[in-house]
Structure formats: structure tokens, C-alpha cells
Amino acid sequence: MILLSLVVLVVWAMGRVGSVSFFYTPTEVLALGADAPEEYRVNGKVIPDTVERDDLRTTFTISDGRSDLRVTTLEPLPDAFWTAMANDSSEVEVVARGAYDGDLFSASQVLAKCPSKFKARVEA
DSSP: OHHHHHHHHHHHHHHSTTSSOSOBOHHHHHHHGGGSOSSEEEEEEEOTTOOEEETTEEEEEEEOSSOEEEEEESSOOOHHHHHHHHHHGGGOEEEEEEEEOSSOEEEEEEEEOOOSOOOOOOOO
């Protein structure tokens, strides 16, 4: 009985959307469309020169190399995001948590991957 319960629990957990993947790629999000779960995570590299700030709203595009996804958030972006953008804007990787409406991914949280190396600030 215990073994059967354990098997049923594992099958149920693995069958839930997003249960075996920590995050989706932009290609997977676009394939899911607006039918995606309410809130989930998406990972990608920020495309240089797509970051736009308008008061509290920040909008940018991320890519997995195959597809691009437009992301917007009203939450402040972490310092690691801005530091990485200043150092090498072609290598900024983020994980955004939110929902996709079929056109735009609205993030309630954006985490920036810490760059492997920061350049030291040169003081005059």
C-alpha cells in the first residue's frame, strides 16, 4: 500500500506543468501561448539595446538563441542586472517569474545571473 501510494504521488507530481523544469525557455513560452500556467519562470539572455525604462516600468527582450520574448516588470531590477548591463550587455542572463498573455511576459520578479567576473571600478 505504501509503495503504491508513493508511485501515485510521484506520477502525480511529474504530471504537473512545470514540475520537472525550474524554468521555461522563450521558445517554450511562445509554444505554450496564453494557455500556459498562471505564473511560471522563464530564462534567457537580455538582448542588448532592448532595455527601456519608463518610471517604474522596465521592459526588455530575452532570447534563448531561437526565439525572442518581450518581458515587462514594475518591480525594481536587481543591482546585478544593472552592473552586468554596464560591464557587458551581451552577457546578461535573467530568470523572470510571471505570466504570459500571448504577447508580453509580465514579470512579478526578475533575478539576474551574477556575471562570472566584474570589472573593478576605476576611480580617478
